[in-house]
Amino acid sequence: MAHAALASAAAACPSNSAPPEHSQRADPAAFVRRDAEGREVLELLIEGAKCAGCIRKIEGGLLEMPGVASARLNLSTGRLNVSWAPGALGARDIVDRLTRMGYGATGFDPESAKRHVDEEGRKLLRYLAVAGFAAMNIMMFSVPVWSGDGEMGEGTRTLLHWISALIAIPAVLYAAQPFFRSAWIALRARRANMDVPISLAVFLTLGVSVAETVQQGAHAYFDGITMLLFFLLIGRYLDHKLREQARTAARDLLALQAITASRIGADGHVAAIGAGDIRVGDRLLLAAGDRAPVDGVVLEGVSDLDRSMLTGETLPHDVRPGDAIHAGVVNLSQALVMRATARASDSSVAELARLIEAGEQGRARFVRLAEKAAALYVPVVHSLALATFLGWLFGPALLRWTGLDVADVGLRVAFMNAVAVLIITCPCALGLAVPAVQVVATGRLFKRGVLVKSGDALERLAQVDVAVFDKTGTLTLGKPRLVSVVDADTMRAAAALARVSRHPLSRALAAAAGPGNAIRDAREIPGEGIEAGGMRLGRRTYAAPECADAADGAAEIWFSNGNAPPVRFVFTDELRVDAAQTISALRKRGIAVELISGDRPLAVEAAAREAGIEVWVGAASPADKTARLAALRAEGKKPLMIGDGLNDAAALAAAHASASPGTALEASQAASDLVIQGAGLMPLVDAIDVAKMARARALENLRFSALYNLVAAPLAAAGFLTPLIAALAMSGSSLVVTLNALRLQLEQSSATKPEPSSDSPGSEWAVEAGRS
């Protein structure tokens, strides 16, 4: 155990380990801004900082650098703010220093780097504080009133009620604003949501209590109403926190793949700029390994493009001057000069945006659990209140008619009892029932590396019965791996050539061969291959024109060395380590699995066989994917789409629920309900399990709320409700619902045994123990 703790401590704090490797790092210089005092400011996203030592090391290390004026790390968000005197050093120096210390550092898009303050969250906290203050102080006056029942003089009681009213009226009018606003919006759209009965109950209770106070009556509900608001605001704040957390995390993920561009000025000078600053007509330099930030046309250079993000194809495509380049493709072998034909915001997405919009309309029809409950609840409760009012008003007269001797109770009692029904059934528990569960569930998934974008995403995920996977980059890693077995000498010679090139197949070959020499004077012909001293490595027509095409559609490169027979290297796109395990785990849960990809059918079939998927479709266009999902939905199925490319975005939006890996493009992540960080797919299964458990808990909570109302409403209608009972019943039901939601934290997911991973809460404790 001690060993494991030490190992995970090392994993948690990367201070001495090698810096995390990223194939693409945005140039931080594009993100430097000037502050009011003329200093240069840079906001960086730091990976790996987890403890006090990290804070000290990072801040101390940077402040040691000459010229650095301030460095402040926010550990919760992982953002570091550095400022320095202009000219003293460059943004690159800062990032290099951090990288040497063992932390990954990425510059932020200037847009999102705008100091992000969660205004909405602060406002809710303020409402919460006011409601809490009012609830506690009014309780101070209510307890004597309750306990002095019968003994307290009417004058004293009315004085205490008046003081309570003076606190409650401004506090309620202030703190209930979120509910009033949301109810007003719903009413204007001619809908009813949960906030309508809440607002109505709040208004009526306040009005009735003030009227009682004026008339020196006993039934003032100031304590109940403020406490109710306090609990409801807790639910509201939790719900907000959840969204905010997911939003921030999603933004951070995208910042990690932030794209910058190198603009070639009129004088030939190259400057780093953010992708958002590119204008139509700009000449951009696209180095090998760079991702095209915008749509454009090639002006100079010949190279290959990796279009897998757009189409799902794994084989590179060659381009030459005059060819179009789409935003999102990766330039593989040679630097290109391109002219931008669109801004970043409208690149390659016009058609896609249309498809996504069409898909999302289907999802908008989804009715959340709480809304379903509200739709049932509102008419029942309101008619019950009306019936109570009419019953107390006309009931005595009716009874007299049947011969009984009953006196009239009057308008005031009838009204008080009707309001009592509304108060006691005010959907406090109902309002908390679902958000409390979802907060616990998403918090738990967050620790497992799954970002849940919204609460209803979990509800939809729980209903899923078909999972449709994309292949490239989702089921697979999107990286080729050598599968041919070749003798050591040939391998060594081929690898020496391959190391010169940035082509993905060359790099895969070099990776398979391990470290070794590279041939310095090799000549690379983009789109063809590499040549040096009679050896050729490249496509068949270039390296081995005399050999026949194998016609199996596999990714291949050929190597020829003088007169020796040419050798063929075959590559496959490697599946994620836990792909097959994930598929069988999904099956075990009764979820059918399909594979649909834009790649060549042969490659798709091979991947399907290896992962154990029986239903697969190859060479599918984005429209084919959406059509397949529409067909599944037409059959009454609830499909889950998992994809990463631009070509999946529309399908992701059209599915009942959707997920994308953290490496997915912005459009895909935006269209997904879940984003899965890390290399594996198993968190997806965990997410489905947790979603199902969350649904069970939420239903339990709703049932409990219904039961509570079934008991409480008749009591109120019968006129037995006192302010003391109302206060106890409302806070009691809220507590029960919250505690039931917390049970979710303790339950084990049936899929995942608690494996010791460095980010599970368990090992974090181990880290603490190991350090202390």
Add this chain to the structure above:
Amino acid sequence: MSVMIVLIPIALFLAGLGLCAFFWSLRSGQYEDLDGAARRVLIADDEDAPL
């Protein structure tokens, strides 16, 4: 009972003070980095080291 006339304003004043303190802490950004604040107390400043 007339002691209430004195005690109630005192109680409300103290509670109001707490509310104001909370608003101040909220405005000064003390809830922006809860994890960081928890860890920063562990950083030992060398100048303050006991002799």
